[in-house]
Each structure stands twice: as structure tokens, then as C-alpha cells.
Amino acid sequence: MADKAVPHFHNDAGVAVIHVGSREFMCIGARPPFDHPHVFLDMGSDDEIICQYCSTLYRYRPSLKAGTADPAACIWDDRTPAAA
Numbered sequence: 001m002a003d004k005a006v007p008h009f010h011n012d013a014g015v016a017v018i019h020v021g022s023r024e025f026m027c028i029g030a031r032p033p034f035d036h037p038h039v040f041l042d043m044g045s046d047d048e049i050i051c052q053y054c055s056t057l058y059r060y061r062p063s064l065k066a067g068t069a070d071p072a073a074c075i076w077d078d079r080t081p082a083a084a
Helices: none
Strands: 017-020 024-027 039-042 048-050 057-060
């Protein structure tokens, strides 16, 4: 993930909340080929945001490093296997 300037997250697991260590990121919905348009989300000074495509709730957690998430399985990059 270090090679991407903007972290990408997905919610294949269908969790209620994804805690993230970045206030600016991309939501892709699910892993390809079931992803939605990759949308840039910016929390600004807020601590949470809802993706307008998939309704995933993202909550900022300052104890996480930038580009990381809890659950960690929600982090996506080009090396993440596609959904079966």
C-alpha cells in the first residue's frame, strides 16, 4: 500500500464500521470485480463519513497509522486477490 498516495478500502466482509487511520481515502465498496466506482472520501475535521455508494461507515481512529484499517482485511491494493 505504500506505493499509493491515497489508501483504498473495501467492505467485502460487510462489517458495520471500518476504523481507518486516514481522513482522506478511496472507498471501492467490494473487491473487484464487484467494486463500485472508486470514490474519494474526505472527512475534513469530522471523525466519520458514510460512503454514498455502499453506505459503509468509516470512522477515524487516531491510534491507527495512516493507510491502515481495523479490520485490516478491509485494506485494498493491486496485489489483493479479486473476489471469487
